[in-house]
Amino acid sequence: MSWELLLWLLALGTLLALVVQLLRFLRADGDLTLLWAEWQGRRPEWELTDVVVWVTGASSGIGEELAYQLSKLGVSLVLSARRAHELERVKRRCLENGNLKGKDILVLPLDLADRSSHEEATKTVLQEFGKIDILVNNGGVSQRSLFMDTNVDVYKELIEINYLGTVSLTKCVLPHMIERKQGKIVIVSSLLGIISVPLSGGYCASKHALRGFFSTLQMELDAYPGVTVSNICPGPVISNIVKNSLTGEVTKTLGSEADQSHKMATSRCVRLMLICMANDLKEVWIAEQPFLLMAYLWQYMPTWAWWLTNKLGKKRIENFKSGVASRCGYDMLIQKRNDRFQHL
Numbered sequence: 001m002s003w004e005l006l007l008w009l010l011a012l013g014t015l016l017a018l019v020v021q022l023l024r025f026l027r028a029d030g031d032l033t034l035l036w037a038e039w040q041g042r043r044p045e046w047e048l049t050d051v052v053v054w055v056t057g058a059s060s061g062i063g064e065e066l067a068y069q070l071s072k073l074g075v076s077l078v079l080s081a082r083r084a085h086e087l088e089r090v091k092r093r094c095l096e097n098g099n100l101k102g103k104d105i106l107v108l109p110l111d112l113a114d115r116s117s118h119e120e121a122t123k124t125v126l127q128e129f130g131k132i133d134i135l136v137n138n139g140g141v142s143q144r145s146l147f148m149d150t151n152v153d154v155y156k157e158l159i160e161i162n163y164l165g166t167v168s169l170t171k172c173v174l175p176h177m178i179e180r181k182q183g184k185i186v187i188v189s190s191l192l193g194i195i196s197v198p199l200s201g202g203y204c205a206s207k208h209a210l211r212g213f214f215s216t217l218q219m220e221l222d223a224y225p226g227v228t229v230s231n232i233c234p235g236p237v238i239s240n241i242v243k244n245s246l247t248g249e250v251t252k253t254l255g256s257e258a259d260q261s262h263k264m265a266t267s268r269c270v271r272l273m274l275i276c277m278a279n280d281l282k283e284v285w286i287a288e289q290p291f292l293l294m295a296y297l298w299q300y301m302p303t304w305a306w307w308l309t310n311k312l313g314k315k316r317i318e319n320f321k322s323g324v325a326s327r328c329g330y331d332m333l334i335q336k337r338n339d340r341f342q343h344l
């Protein structure tokens, strides 16, 4: 075989490998560090056993699924949200399907907006389990309304729950972690803490605030390498978030959602969240395409991202005005993606 032919074969092989990697990347549902950790990193089954985990927003969606997956790992669980009866339901299912006993799960009703109650709640957890290894700040609400139709109180509420509620609870728990020189603070932010979309100005603001604030805290905790902060940014995930979204008034929620077929399965999102926690990753992005690509576009080519988001944003506003509020404007792209991958 001549050298020339060998070189051609080598080049062809490299090209093929690149194409395969590109196809993989296009199907990726997490940022590259996270997917690497899933492949080669520490497993949640090894790292997250025999720990006390406090999950806020545990009565529904991502927090509820987190409770189920954590209960299978054999952790002690504290389940918080506002509705005690919903938390009791989640506790019952954890006991039915997981490896825990009744004494391993504490139901602790908590309103993130009622900051004066957070110190007492923290004391209750410490009295019950003696330590807090992981605080998952997951509770939150979203928003669907145009700025011109939105009362400023809605923005205040979003900041109170999503941002200040999270900061306040972390402030109560952190001294205990610093004293023990170990612990994990997990923030469930959003891709909307990195990018922005119309109709959710208050939600985007609260999640951008979380990212800015907790990145700073990560650096301030440099002297305590055993105390880590992880900022988790999911894209659309199946849950009740849109249904529970605030609209133009604090007292009004959207109340329904037509279709969630374009969203990531809650179980997959939570599995990747556990991988993030097991590997102490500082920030992870969890989303299917094209949402993940949009985040990369915002990061590396903001002007192009603006152009595209603006185009899709118009569709999102049109859908909202015609009463299909759950549609995100990326529907055309998602439909094309689904059609294409069905044929692969």
Ligand SMILES: NC(=O)c1ccc[n+]([C@@H]2O[C@H](COP(=O)([O-])OP(=O)(O)OC[C@H]3O[C@@H](n4cnc5c(N)ncnc54)[C@H](O)[C@@H]3O)[C@@H](O)[C@H]2O)c1
Pocket: 056, 057, 058, 059, 060, 061, 062, 063, 080, 081, 082, 083, 110, 111, 112, 113, 138, 139, 140, 141, 142, 161, 188, 189, 190, 191, 233, 234, 235, 236, 237, 238, 239, 240, 241, 242, 244
């Ligand atoms: N589902 C998504 O598409 C998505 C995407 C990105 C980020 N997130 C984030 O994930 C987190 C969980 O949301 P989800 O999607 O499971 O929605 P969800 O509506 O199903 O669950 C939200 C949880 O937060 C709780 N909560 C709301 N207000 C609260 C308050 N004042 N005090 C205490 N608890 C409160 C709710 O009771 C519920 O348990 C939120 O922070 C949300 O912003 C969700």
